[in-house]
């Protein structure tokens with residue numbers, strides 16, 4: 001099955017009860033069972049079934065199965081937001097004294113989370129040059145996970161996932177990859193060796209910006225050593241499902257960041273058109289980036305699809321079908337950045353990516369407002385930088401709009 005066919009047909013059966021082509025919205029808090037024995041078996045994981053929507057739900061499960069299959073994982077856990085997915089993916093294996101090794105050019109919320117984890121005795125080191133060798137050199141006896149994004153948002157760096165995973169696995173460390181910006185349309189990190197993939201499905205998977213959600217997908221491939229991951233020891237009897245079994249029976253249900261069935265339904269609908277949307281979005285981004293890179297009023301246009309990007313060659317090797325739909329522009333000053341944002345006709349000034357419409361934001365004064373100057377620099381956030389999440393508008397309209405706004409500088 002090729003990608004667009006898989007979006008519609010892989011792990012997607014008509015609803016058993018009615019034949020409905022979409023799994024209906026099972027908008028119920030809990031699920032009744034005939035006998036006490038039956039519910040006991042469900043709670044004991046001895047029989048499949050549903051008990052309470054904080055734990056699982058048929059609409060949410062249908063969405064999980066589809067995304068797990070697309071990413072090539074053995075299972076998935078959908079949750080309330082992308083940040084819930086990132087938090088759970090990491091906390092499921094960490095304890096006091098452990099260290100995270102992370103790429104530096106990542107989503108501001110994730111940097112914020114890693115900062116918060118210091119209060120729980122979990123420290124994060126950052127690698128700023130994106131080279132697999134640099135990650136390997138910074139692994140210590142306490143490193144328990146490596147975290148990267150497939151396209152750093154907003155740095156737009158692209159790390160060689162295969163080389164990084166080989167290096168990490170030599171040291172017994174798993175790699176968690178946030179695939180929000182590239183989506184499985186461009187790359188499936190598990191095929192390249194990643195152990196766990198996370199998404200903010202609020203972005204390209206949902207596609208229309210109509211809900212917040214997250215998902216994590218486990219490859220089932222990582223060999224969890226009892227000594228280094230003691231909290232997993234009682235779940236090792238589940239074999240390759242150890243990580244998911246621990247999460248489902250522990251943090252996921254106990255933290256309570258479950259996905260709403262309604263949002264799972266909307267994200268399932270969005271998922272079906274991911275392929276055609278990404279194709280057009282990446283095409284628009286490539287054309288807009290090329291055109292703006294020739295505009296003498298812009299100091300720099302950063303896009304992995306441009307040969308001028310230091311990450312172009314890795315992206316070319318690693319992605320198929322495009323280079324994503326986010327680009328950044330350096331305008332020379334904060335005033336210039338604000339001027340361009342305020343003079344765009346079509347682009348919404350908004351804290352999001354992956355909508356159908358073009359979105360822009362000035363990250364330094366918004367998403368990164370609470371980051372230190374050093375953190376901003378490491379994340380590729382400058383005072384004069386605008387992030388553009390390219391949408392589905394006709395490319396001629398987008399080009400005219402940006403040319404006219406930039407032309408006023």
Ligand SMILES: *Cc1c(COP(=O)(O)O)cnc(C)c1O
Nearest residue numbers: 081082083107153180200202213
């Ligand atoms: C938006 C985003 C997140 C957080 O997702 P939410 O759904 O907003 O919680 C995490 N990672 C990346 C790369 C994102 O763009």
